[in-house]
Amino acid sequence: MPSLRQFTPEAAWQAPEGEPIIRIENVSKRFGELYAVDDISLDIHSGEFFSLLGPSGCGKTTLLRMLAGFEMPTEGKIYIDGQDITQVPPYERPVNMMFQSYALFPHMSVADNIAFGLKQEGMPKAQRQERVREMLSLVQIDKLAARKPHQLSGGQRQRVALARALAKHPKILLLDEPLGALDKKLREQTQFELVNIQERLGITFIIVTHDQEEAMTMSSRIALLRDGRVEQVDPPHRLYEYPNSRYAADFIGSINLIDGYVISQEDNRVQIRSEDAGCDLEVIHSQPLIAGTQVTLAVRPEKVRLQTEGNAIANRLTGVIKEIAYLGDVSIYHVELPTGKRIQFTQSNIQALAEQPLSWEDEVVLGWPANSCGVLTQ
Ligand SMILES: Nc1ncnc2c1ncn2[C@@H]1O[C@H](COP(=O)(O)OP(=O)(O)OP(=O)(O)O)[C@@H](O)[C@H]1O
Ligand SMILES: [Mg+2]
Numbered sequence: 536m537p538s539l540r541q542f543t544p545e546a547a548w549q550a551p552e553g554e555p556i557i558r559i560e561n562v563s564k565r566f567g568e569l570y571a572v573d574d575i576s577l578d579i580h581s582g583e584f585f586s587l588l589g590p591s592g593c594g595k596t597t598l599l600r601m602l603a604g605f606e607m608p609t610e611g612k613i614y615i616d617g618q619d620i621t622q623v624p625p626y627e628r629p630v631n632m633m634f635q636s637y638a639l640f641p642h643m644s645v646a647d648n649i650a651f652g653l654k655q656e657g658m659p660k661a662q663r664q665e666r667v668r669e670m671l672s673l674v675q676i677d678k679l680a681a682r683k684p685h686q687l688s689g690g691q692r693q694r695v696a697l698a699r700a701l702a703k704h705p706k707i708l709l710l711d712e713p714l715g716a717l718d719k720k721l722r723e724q725t726q727f728e729l730v731n732i733q734e735r736l737g738i739t740f741i742i743v744t745h746d747q748e749e750a751m752t753m754s755s756r757i758a759l760l761r762d763g764r765v766e767q768v769d770p771p772h773r774l775y776e777y778p779n780s781r782y783a784a785d786f787i788g789s790i791n792l793i794d795g796y797v798i799s800q801e802d803n804r805v806q807i808r809s810e811d812a813g814c815d816l817e818v819i820h821s822q823p824l825i826a827g828t829q830v831t832l833a834v835r836p837e838k839v840r841l842q843t844e845g846n847a848i849a850n851r852l853t854g855v856i857k858e859i860a861y862l863g864d865v866s867i868y869h870v871e872l873p874t875g876k877r878i879q880f881t882q883s884n885i886q887a888l889a890e891q892p893l894s895w896e897d898e899v900v901l902g903w904p905a906n907s908c909g910v911l912t913q
Pocket of ligand 2 (some may be wrong): 595596597711
């Protein structure tokens with residue numbers, strides 16, 4: 536999966552001695568009986584583009600609102616720059632929030648919308664006008680300054696909301712599904728712009744999304760949430776390559792999940808007996824696993840390759856092509872094994888042209904090396 540980042544600020548998350556800009560410490564939020572956020576602890580470092588990812592209702596907005604100060608934690612503490620701000624009101628936090636609905640003032644011009652917070656803060660007029668000009672140019676809507684929100688397209692309104700949120704030069708910007716209302720093309724373009732703006736201004740961004748591709752392309756790190764808890768926190772490529780649960784594996788990209796149990800482990804080679812696959816499979820795994828443990832072998836469709844006769848590969852399965860999805864650059868094939876289990880594999884279409892074309896009901900031999908798959912125990 537492509538990343539918009541040439542680099543990730545990995546130094547920040549690899550250096551535990553570095554003071555985080557935000558520390559979320561055992562934070563919970565209860566609404567009646569429901570724990571919307573359930574004992575979350577996270578450190579976020581200065582300059583990060585940090586994503587909160589997860590399905591609808593998993594607590595993303597609630598966590599963001601607690602960072603902004605619009606919601607009080609039931610338990611736990613939040614620190615910004617080492618200071619406990621759990622009881623500090625929103626307007627005294629070095630934080631600004633861009634809401635899920637942009638909430639622009641309908642009767643005010645674009646320029647006045649952007650200037651609103653600055654005016655409230657008592658910034659002198661000349662300075663305010665200068666800042667508004669800077670923001671208009673940053674999000675490339677200089678020509679729209681005099682318009683009212685109803686005279687703008689959805690994408691333009693989104694830019695105004697972003698400019699308004701950035702105008703006060705907050706240390707931390709919280710964005711709740713900022714691209715939710717945009718179509719796919721505009722979303723992708725705006726993703727680039729957001730990353731550029733964030734890198735230029737050096738502001739720490741915390742963004743909420745339920746779109747895994749969006750989180751993958753923009754983030755330095757992603758916290759994957761599930762029912763108010765953190766399932767996994769990692770940079771995009773680690774979350775993709777090394778998911779630590781079936782949930783994480785399934786949420787990010789597509790993946791083949793094959794159930795079985797451990798029969799042996801020698802050094803870090805694990806043998807798995809799988810009724811699902813109808814054979815034994817092999818996977819490299821450095822943690823010790825006890826024989827008999829129920830596990831799931833996880834392999835991405837792009838790691839599964841067509842095998843030619845005779846080559847010795849650890850995981851080799853024969854099946855019949857049942858479905859082909861042509862996506863332009865790649866095709867996805869669904870192969871049914873004799874057990875009924877289906878395995879997906881992808882092939883780039885340049886490659887496919889050079890080889891024998893594949894068709895429905897063709898019998899194929901698939902395989903992947905033991906180090907191209909993972910084993911999940913939860
Ligand atoms: N003020 C509230 N009172 C009662 N329950 C609430 C309140 N706010 C949120 N919840 C509940 O808390 C849970 C988490 O809500 P939240 O808005 O944080 O989800 P989300 O991850 O942002 O979802 P979405 O992707 O749909 O925006 C949901 O079950 C929601 O119904
Ligand atoms: Mg939400």
